[in-house]
Amino acid sequence: MGSNKPIWVTGFMSGTSLDGVDAACLLTDGVDISKFGPSAYRPYSAAERQLLQSVLGRWPGEPGLEPAAGLILRAHLEAWAQLPAAELIGFHGQTLSHDPQNLRTHQLGSGAELARQAGVAVAWDFRSEDVARGGQGAPLAPIFHWALARYKQMQEPVAIVNLGGVGNLTWVDARLPPEQGLLAFDTGPANAPLNDFMLKTTGQPYDAGGTLAASGRIDRKIVASFLQQPYFSRPAPKSLDRDSFGDMARLVAQLDPADAAATLTAICVAAVAAGVVLMPAPPKQVWISGGGRKNSEVMRQLAGNLPMEVFDIDDIGFDGDMLEAQAFAYLAARVARGLPTSFPATTATKAPLCGGKISLP
Numbered sequence: 001m002g003s004n005k006p007i008w009v010t011g012f013m014s015g016t017s018l019d020g021v022d023a024a025c026l027l028t029d030g031v032d033i034s035k036f037g038p039s040a041y042r043p044y045s046a047a048e049r050q051l052l053q054s055v056l057g058r059w060p061g062e063p064g065l066e067p068a069a070g071l072i073l074r075a076h077l078e079a080w081a082q083l084p085a086a087e088l089i090g091f092h093g094q095t096l097s098h099d100p101q102n103l104r105t106h107q108l109g110s111g112a113e114l115a116r117q118a119g120v121a122v123a124w125d126f127r128s129e130d131v132a133r134g135g136q137g138a139p140l141a142p143i144f145h146w147a148l149a150r151y152k153q154m155q156e157p158v159a160i161v162n163l164g165g166v167g168n169l170t171w172v173d174a175r176l177p178p179e180q181g182l183l184a185f186d187t188g189p190a191n192a193p194l195n196d197f198m199l200k201t202t203g204q205p206y207d208a209g210g211t212l213a214a215s216g217r218i219d220r221k222i223v224a225s226f227l228q229q230p231y232f233s234r235p236a237p238k239s240l241d242r243d244s245f246g247d248m249a250r251l252v253a254q255l256d257p258a259d260a261a262a263t264l265t266a267i268c269v270a271a272v273a274a275g276v277v278l279m280p281a282p283p284k285q286v287w288i289s290g291g292g293r294k295n296s297e298v299m300r301q302l303a304g305n306l307p308m309e310v311f312d313i314d315d316i317g318f319d320g321d322m323l324e325a326q327a328f329a330y331l332a333a334r335v336a337r338g339l340p341t342s343f344p345a346t347t348a349t350k351a352p353l354c355g356g357k358i359s360l361p
C-alpha cells in the first residue's frame with residue numbers, strides 16, 4: 001500500500017435500496033483500472049431489511065443501533081468469504097442519515113472491526129471529512145466514473161447515471177484531469193419511492209421489470225408539480241438523503257396502483273432529465289447503471305425523455321450491478337495512496353480532498 005503498483009482491492013456497497021451487500025474485486029493503482037475481478041452479492045432477508053429500515057434516520061450514539069451494526073458486519077464478512085483474498089477492503093457501510101447542511105452524515109458499520117475480523121486493512125468512513133469541511137459528502141463514485149471513461153478511452157464527454165434508491169449523475173470528460181473533467185450530483189429520488197410504494201401496496205419489494213408501471217398512466221400534473229421543487233434547478237454539486245422528499249406515497253395516494261407506479265417511475269426519469277440540463281455540455285451518450293436499468297419502463301421513459309443515446313452500462317462492457325462496489329474498491333486504493341476522492345465539482349468541497357481512513361487488522 002502507498003506505492004503506485006496496482007493491488008487487488010475488494011469494495012463493498014450496501015446501498016439505499018437496502019437489498020443487500022454488493023462486493024467486487026478490482027485491480028487498480030487508484031488511478032487506472034488494470035482489471036475487473038470477481039464479484040459477489042449477499043442479499044438481506046426480509047427481516048434483515050426491516051431491521052435496517054427501522055434504524056434509518058438515526059445518528060451515531062442514538063440507542064438501538066447495535067443489532068443493525070452487527071448485521072452489517074456479518075453480511076459484509078459473508079460477502080468477503082465468497083471472494084478471493086484481496087490486499088485491501090473499501091467499506092462504505094450503510095447510510096442511515098445524510099445531512100450535509102449540518103455537516104453530518106452517518107454510515108453504519110465499523111471498518112476497524114471489519115479489519116480485525118477479515119484480517120486485512122480496511123479503508124472506510126469515506127464521507128465524514130468531506131461533510132465536516134462543508135462538502136456534500138456525496139456522490140463519491142464520480143472519480144471512479146472518470147476511471148471508467150478513461151478505461152474505455154472515451155474521446156468525448158459521457159454521462160453516467162446510477163439509479164439506485166437515489167439517482168446520481170456524473171458528467172465526465174476523461175481527456176481532462178479530474179479537477180476539470182467532472183461534474184456530479186444526485187438527480188433525485190430513483191427506486192426508493194417506488195420500492196416503498198410496491199412493498200406497501202403489493203407486498204413486493206420492487207416493480208420487477210417495471211411491469212406494473214408499464215400498465216399504468218402517468219399523472220403528468222403530479223410529476224410537473226414535484227419537479228417544481230427548488231432542488232431540481234439548484235446548481236450542482238448537490239446531494240440527497242434517501243428520504244429527502246418525505247413519504248412520496250402521499251403524492252400518488254389518490255391513484256390506482258398501476259397509475260401510481262407509472263407516476264413514481266416518471267418522477268425518477270424527470271429528475272434525470274432535469275439533471276441533464278445542468279451538465280456543462282450535452283454528451284452524446286448516457287450510460288445507465290444500478291438496479292433501475294433493469295426496469296424496462298424506466299429505460300423506455302429515459303429513451304423517450306433524454307435528448308441523447310441511452311445505454312444500459314452492461315452493453316458498454318461494464319457490470320451495472322457492481323459499479324458502486326467497484327467504486328469503493330477504487331476509492332480505497334486512492335485513500336491508501338493519499339489521492340483525492342472528492343473534488344469541488346463532485347461534492348462542492350472547497351479543494352480536492354482525500355476522505356476516508358484506514359484501519360489495520
Ligand SMILES: Nc1ncnc2c1ncn2[C@@H]1O[C@H](COP(=O)(O)OP(=O)(O)OP(=O)(O)O)[C@@H](O)[C@H]1O
Nearest residue numbers: 015016017164165166191206208209290291294295
Ligand atoms: N429486475 C428489476 N426490475 C425492476 N427494478 C429492479 C430490478 N432489479 C433491481 N431493481 C431496482 O433496483 C434497486 C436496487 O438498485 P441498486 O442495487 O443499484 O441500489 P442501491 O445500490 O441499494 O442504491 P444506491 O445507489 O442509492 O445506494 C431495487 O431495489 C429495485 O428497485
Ligand SMILES: CC(=O)N[C@H]1[C@@H]2OC[C@@H](O2)[C@@H](O)[C@@H]1O[C@H](C)C(=O)O
Nearest residue numbers: 016095098138139140141166168324
Ligand atoms: C449519502 C449516501 O450514501 N449517498 C448515496 C446514495 O445512493 C446514491 C446517491 O445517494 C449517492 O449520492 C450515494 O452513493 C453513491 C455510491 C456515491 O456516493 O457515489
